[in-house]
Amino acid sequence: MNAVIPGPARRTPGTGEDLSVKGPWRIHATDARFSAVADTVRALLEPHLGDRLLPPDAFDSAASALTLTPDHTPEARRRRPSVGVSPAGLTEPADESYRLTVAEYGITCRAATPEGVFRAAVTALQMLTTSVATIPCQELSDAPRFAWRGLMLDPARGWLTAEEVRRLVDLAALYKLNVLHLHLTDNEGWRLQLPGFPELTAPRSADTPREHYTTEEYRALQQYAAERFITLVPEIDLPGHCAALREAMPQLPAAPAPQGLADRYPFVPPLDLTDPRTRETVAAVLDDVCRLTDGPFVHIGGDEAIGMTADSFVVAVRELRSLVRTSGKRPLAWQESSRAGIAPDDIAQYWVDVPMMDLPDTEEELATRPDLLAAGHTLEFTKALKAFFAPTDHDLARVIEGGGRILLSPQSHLYLDRPYAPDVVPGHQNETVARLGFRAYRPRDVRHTATWDPATHHIPDEHIAGVEATLFGESIESFADLTLLLLPRMASVAHTAWSGNRPDWEDHRTRLAHHARLWENLGLTYMASSEIPWA
Template identity: 30%
Template sequence: MSPVMNTVIPRPSSVLGTGRSFELPADARILVQPNAPEVAQIGEFLAAALRPATGLALPVTAGAAQERGTIHLTTAAADPALGAEGYELLVAPHGVLLAAPRPAGLFRGVQTIRQLLPAAVERRTVAPGPWTLPTGVLRDAPRFAWRGAMLDVARHFFPVADVKRYLDLLAYYKFNVLHLHLTDDQGWRIEIKSWPRLAEYGGSTAVDGAPGGYYTQEQYADLARYAAERYITIVPEIDMPSHTNAALASYALLNCEGEAPALYTGTAVGFSTLCMGKETTFRFMDDVLGELAALTPGPYLHIGGDEADSTSPEDYQTFMRQVQAIVQSHGKTVVGWGEIAQAPLTPGTMVQHWRQDLTPQAAASGHKVILSPAGKTYLDMKYDEATPFGLSWAGYVTVQDAFAWNPGAYLAGVGEDAVAGVEAPLWTETIPTFAEAEFMLFPRLLAVAELGWSPAAGRTWDEFRSRLAHHGPRLEGLGVNFFRAPEIDWPETL
């Protein structure tokens, strides 16, 4: 295997290794394209990532041409065929050149540079060198535009620091979407100023009576900025018309009978529903989605739509007509779970598949599909019967299960052209801490990263598991509480 390629996840599109190496000298610099503030910001990101372990100063300076001993970042004269997130990386014995048509591609390439350096570079204290990269030419671009992960902060709440850590880890593996499941029966996690009790009261608890919490609008906007700096889009979800007990408990007027139910801390689903017979419901939906749209720089709002067992078919159709119009009136694109395909969908609405549903019918009508099959990508599923937390209703999901499927040919009637991409959800009914979340996410999340980014041709389990083994020391350096999956030959000393 080429020395350039043998540790990078997700696997690059193409690589030509030359069998030599470049070593960062003591006076190494990061050279950035002049008069390009966004490129300079990416250079500072790389320098900040490398300084703690290397102990090098790594100043970021402007320059138009490659210089010896530098890592040069530029969008000048890059091949436009690489697209919005693609890049080309040239590592020579005298220095490194990273070129991309767009800054997003430079940022993705920076993660490859990090992964080509020794694993100890991810430590936060000075480690012994030398700091070398294998030489060669690497061209890379993503297979799918949507490479997502979903974090359920409604069943258990995760504070801003945890979400930022997750964003950092997602960026390292070239994800570009973080879907935040902000509301459910057990908790409402986003401040809505026109309906303040949603967060203040509806956000006060969690599953099994665990402490609640919510993001202020300022905190949410800060998360969106932090994500954007990592070229990740936040997709917020307000789950409706079911999964709404926290809202119904907060405001009696949202209930058909005008009486608020008690807050809920169990794990059942499908018992709650918004009242489609009240004009107040539609004002509520417009207010909530309007405030959230104004806070969200990305183009998407996720409206849930799943497991609406207590909503009549007629009311569900009413809900879908109204909610799609509301989202579009606020300038956003609708995303919903697979059940939304049972209703007429407006142009542009995206369908997120998770179980047997009408996704192929939606694809046939021109709607893009996000693939999150529960038996492959639901990372709250146990690895095996001995996993200390998680669920198993969709079966056990090993690392190989998460890797060994093809999104472009997974659903009959849904060809690759209809697939926007893949997303790995983490539901948190049984996961109250982020350390436990990391255990369930890693290393399976790396398999999903590979599916979303890497070309389908040439993918094999044995080749992937070999590369994955090299990431044990990286994950340890990053401080990740990952599962030492027995099917991976991890190094004896991590």
């Protein structure tokens, strides 16, 4: 069984004895360009092979080899992703195509670039980990469809230590994701130390520190991710979602509110970017963030700016974009930013429209939705939600008409904080799973995530930036909570983001069954859905 996820595009059976996975194993780079990749692959393999992995300088004539080598065959050709924006800021996305050959003596990973040979090597890692005893001789070849394949995590509301983020970087790399988007600020917390603004992360008191990443930790996380060909994208969510900023700087005035709503709405007042002091403060904050960030993108938020007029929102988004560009980075924002205008260089992250929210229209329909009732929804509240989110139905058209790009993160399938459907949760996980996820979302099974097809949004390829799953942290109390929501669904998103198509469910569930061993080797909790015939 070939249990690789994402499933490779092409597989050719080979001849000869099956390859034993028992080892010992040595990692060998035949080209100096791949030496650093070999070191990273060794670090990723250690939790899975343990003593079966030889030290770097050791040699054993009986050892099987994982060989990283350039592809010099006549038929080799550079194959870049055909759709999307390079998260590394390159004019053209990197060539990530690879060939992998399994023979009696070992596994050979061939590619034209370090990125490509790394993708081949993590494919080999999956084969070694998910195979019980042997791997049949074969050749695989593959290349990604989408250039941007991301995962958003939310340490602002569900705190993650730097070590936990590194563990998730490793997991993302094993499934060929190449972006880690960190939602670093929200009402609940400001998680990045900035040299010019120590008050943002200063302890509330001697006994109540604010959890955050120091500048040194942030730089180290970026380097760690880059070694795994993952670009870190920080998000500073403005002009709304700014309670943590306001707590540190209470003197900043509120943005103009819609008529009749001033001092009445139960939300933190968004920032007023027309106020000179506010603009100066935000400019300095974003400049610090841009200086600390190695990658080309900084996410400015722009979502759910409840309690400000449409005009003040437009001014804020335009100002935030301009400030990021002035500081040398490219801005990225949630889809609501499209209402401030879109230019060809703009990227909007698409997450919602009213039909996707799946809200009832009548009291009778509401009565059949225990998920909404448990969240305290009334029919009046759902109608108010629909009215507030009504403009989202036109955001995609705005982006396309303006010539911009869309990063696909539809809440319906790619928001991994959606609760699991109770009927697929095993009994021993019922209690934990029942408290996880955003309660206003209809619970769904694992198959639901795997059914998502990017083509259903009917977006021309030239307007797609890529694909990104998100996992917001409102319900997360521990690292195990996070991975329980993430796995096994992240693997399904990774398949679609790489291949461009949803997986065949019967084949995919069989592949997933073998990945429990991989997650267990990494000490990661996963939801053992009854949909999957766990090996």
